[in-house]
Amino acid sequence: MTERHDRRDFLKQTLLAGALLGTAHQACLATPRGARMRIGLVTYLWGQDWDLPTLLANCEKTSILGVELRTQHAHGVEVELNPDQRREVKKRFADSPVTLVGMGCNWDFHHTDTDRLRSNIEGAQAYAKLSHDCGGSGVKVKPNTLPQDVPVAQTCEQIGKSLDEVGRYAAQYQQAVRVEVHGRKTSELPIIKQIFDHVTEANVGVCWNSNDEDLKGQGLRHNFNLVKDRFGETVHVRELNLGDYPYQQLMDLFVKEDYDGWILLEARSKPADRIAALHEQKQVFDQMVANAQAKL
Numbered sequence: 046m047t048e049r050h051d052r053r054d055f056l057k058q059t060l061l062a063g064a065l066l067g068t069a070h071q072a073c074l075a076t077p078r079g080a081r082m083r084i085g086l087v088t089y090l091w092g093q094d095w096d097l098p099t100l101l102a103n104c105e106k107t108s109i110l111g112v113e114l115r116t117q118h119a120h121g122v123e124v125e126l127n128p129d130q131r132r133e134v135k136k137r138f139a140d141s142p143v144t145l146v147g148m149g150c151n152w153d154f155h156h157t158d159t160d161r162l163r164s165n166i167e168g169a170q171a172y173a174k175l176s177h178d179c180g181g182s183g184v185k186v187k188p189n190t191l192p193q194d195v196p197v198a199q200t201c202e203q204i205g206k207s208l209d210e211v212g213r214y215a216a217q218y219q220q221a222v223r224v225e226v227h228g229r230k231t232s233e234l235p236i237i238k239q240i241f242d243h244v245t246e247a248n249v250g251v252c253w254n255s256n257d258e259d260l261k262g263q264g265l266r267h268n269f270n271l272v273k274d275r276f277g278e279t280v281h282v283r284e285l286n287l288g289d290y291p292y293q294q295l296m297d298l299f300v301k302e303d304y305d306g307w308i309l310l311e312a313r314s315k316p317a318d319r320i321a322a323l324h325e326q327k328q329v330f331d332q333m334v335a336n337a338q339a340k341l
Contacts, residue, residue: 077338079300084330085111085146087281087311091319093118097137104143107323111307113185113279115149116172122148122179124171131178138180146279146307147183147223148172154207155200155231157192166207173215173222183221183278185252186211188231188240201236205243212246222246223277226254233258234268241275250277255290265291269298278306283313284322285329293333300337 086092086109092100097120104112114122122134138145152169156162173184188204191197212222224240226232231240237251251272253259259268280299285292299308308330316322 078303078341079296079334079338081303081305082299082334083111083307084327085109085113085144085307085309086323087113087149087309088115088118088120089149089311090315091310091312091322092120095119097121097134101137101141101143103320103323105141107320108327109310109323110142111144111146111309113146113149113307113309114181116151122175124175126175126179128178131175135178135180145176145179145181146309147181147185147221148176149185152186153189153228154186154204155188155190155192155228157195162203162207166210169211169222170214173211173220174218177218177220182219183223183248184211184215185223185225185279187225187227188237189228191230191236197230197236198239201239202243204231205240208240208244208249209246212244212249216246216248220248221277222249223252223279224249225252225281226256226259232256233261234271235262238271241272244275251275252277253280253295255280255282255292255295257290260291265294266298269295273298273302276302276304276306280304280306280308281311282308283311285310285326285333287314293336296330296333297337297340300334301341 086104088095088100092112093115095103100112100120104110114120116123126134150169150172152165154162154165156165169184169186176182176184186208191200208222208224215222226234226237230236232254241251253276259265262268282292283290310326
């Protein structure tokens with residue numbers, strides 16, 4: 046009786062486990078592509094004058110539940126914070142539904158002055174540590190230009206190797222390095238690809254920046270495909286319903302790839318009511334994602 050009872054329990058448990066796995070598999074299959082994408086905010090320009098409590102409150106009330114803190118803004122989260130202050134920032138985010146996506150910095154690595162290059166590498170590393178201490182997951186950096194009288198290939202290699210150095214340091218703190226597509230010539234996707242041909246660290250990724258240069262050459266889809274295998278966890282967009290940038294086409298591409306990162310609003314306009322404007326952008330984003338999903 047005991048052996049039969051044990052065998053019956055074993056079979057029941059096996060069937061239950063199989064049913065649970067099947068349910069989980071069906072749920073996974075039922076999740077629409079792109080459903081894990083989330084809209085967040087860069088504190089430029091709409092959040093640059095909000096202190097941290099105000100920023101968190103405004104993000105929560107508009108369901109913009111992720112934020113990249115651009116340096117030198119009113120939130121005050123900077124490398125000068127001591128350990129206790131960093132823990133306080135981390136607690137504020139932990140007590141809020143808003144995620145600290147990370148720090149948005151201006152460190153760049155094209156410089157021919159070796160002392161300045163070293164200073165920028167170390168600056169980026171310091172902000173990666175700050176992001177870790179405050180509960181974030183990464184730091185945004187960027188290329189800014191291609192110096193004249195320096196071969197393009199040489200500059201791309203220098204930027205790529207610098208990003209790797211920042212990446213190795215950041216990895217010690219489980220931080221990503223997000224490389225904004227930015228700058229004179231360096232905002233062109235073939236140049237970004239050339240830079241990333243020298244990047245080997247897995248935690249260093251491309252932050253798409255929704256520039257007019259994305260449409261150059263063979264167009265948006267071609268340029269998107271050049272770097273899609275190197276995308277990180279963040280994308281920068283401007284107001285989704287202003288201007289002539291093809292945001293719906295961009296959302297179509299990200300949804301098709303089942304991108305699961307943050308679409309961060311880096312607004313350029315100055316609306317009278319920023320809360321209403323954030324509500325509007327959330328609605329436009331949700332509709333664009335739904336439109337993209339309907340095309341699959």
